[in-house]
Amino acid sequence: MYNVMLADDEVLDLRGLERFIPWEGLQMKVAAVVNSGVAALEYMKLNTIHILITDIRMPIMSGLELSREALQLYPHLKIIFISGYEDFQYAQQAMQLNAQSYVLKPIDDEEIIQALHKVKAQLDLESQQSLLENAYHKTLPVVKNDLLVQLYEGQLDWNANAAMLTEQYGIKLSQSEFSVAYIEIDDLAWKLDTYEGHEAKAIVNRVYSVIDQHCKQHGIHSLCKLSAHQFAMMIESNQQHIELLHDLITEIAATLPITITIGLGSVFSTFQQAQISYQQAQQALDFKMLVGKSIVIRYDDIEINHVKEVQHWEMALDALFVEMSNYRLVQIHDDFEHLFSLIRNMKSKVTVYNFSIQIISKLNAYLATLNEDLFQMPGMQLEDLHMIFKFETIDDIKTWLRRRVFEISELLHLKKQKKNNRLIESICTYVEEHLHENIVLRDVSNYFSFSPNHLGQIFKQATGINFSDYVVDRRMERARKLLQDHQGKVFEIAGQVGYKNQTYFNRQFKEHFGMTPGEYRKQS
Structure with a gap:
């Protein structure tokens, strides 16, 4: 709905316009x-007005004077002038004010309705253009973020999009050299567990806002979100921008209940080299496990052997978590020994403590993929993390962590068994209700939303027999009871337990009970 104002010193003309025009x-x-x-x-x-219909001649303030003032308030205001005088001077001034129409008194309803249709078409067009412009401006940050991610990951289509980074978003490489800074929120998996969901999200958003504000102050336009807790940007390799990274770490640590760590790649001078610096920044950030968090870690300061050690530790952790979720106790023990043999190569107690906390953080992240919460499990409350700093030897830490992992593995195993038991009960009920039909594992697995192979393995682990053998056993048992009742012919009973071929039914029955259905009935 567009708001219309009627302005005229002649009351009758006003009431006529208000009453007889089909506004709705x-x-x-x-x-x-x-x-x-x-x-x-x-x-x-x-109040907002979209259309002004005014008499040109009114006392004190004329319609022309009103229009000039109104256009200052609403530059896109549409104006229709009404006049009782065929005076070209007034019409000429009205046109200078970009009037949409000039109607003479006495007013012809059809003429003013036609003028209003024209005004409405203009307003509709402007509204549509405004929506498109707003949508365009809203998508600009999203497009920019996507382009930067593609740039950092080496997937940018240079022919189509490289110019947009410089022309549309002002991201230019000058004579200076640049480095990619990879920023990560520390310990997000457990530090915000004590907050409500919306509070935790607000804290994470605040981190990005602080980083974004600092970037704008320093003319950095290359900040992008990689995930909810990871960000990247290109900074000039000068002291001012290096200090910016330290300022970010200090401000966030001082004002928020979490910290950030920044990995910094080597310098580059062309967009095509940004991917290498980005990958180096990632590797530097992985080194947080050894040197600690809430600092800037330069790739150029890292020894290559140490990078390989971190990769080995991460692989060992991944293997340990897989064995834990599958309840393989011997392998868990062996993986723990291998993991802590790597930890023993660390050179300081602080590094060992940091790594131990990283194990717990990554364990919590892994359990989250299984829809489990580490800190909701017995013996693993947040305050228990302080226990690690009370241990004086690596063996003490290893013993404590290994016990926790064994307990978690057993808990997951019991949950899985309980879940599988309910599933097996449901499958058995399904079989009993459909014995008269053609039952195949593929159809049953579709019904329970599993793959046939996976469901078959679960069923055999729980019952000790293959699914097809179980179905045959249940059919034979049902047939045996029906034969005992001495009601119904053998071919009818065969149909009731899912056999269309009586000969095949007779053969399977004899294999199970050592006699034909007829012989069994006589014996009964």
């Missing part, structure tokens, strides 16, 4: 009816 059909409504330019202007200062 034009998707308009008369928001105000005033008899002076002063009153019209006062109203417009407090």
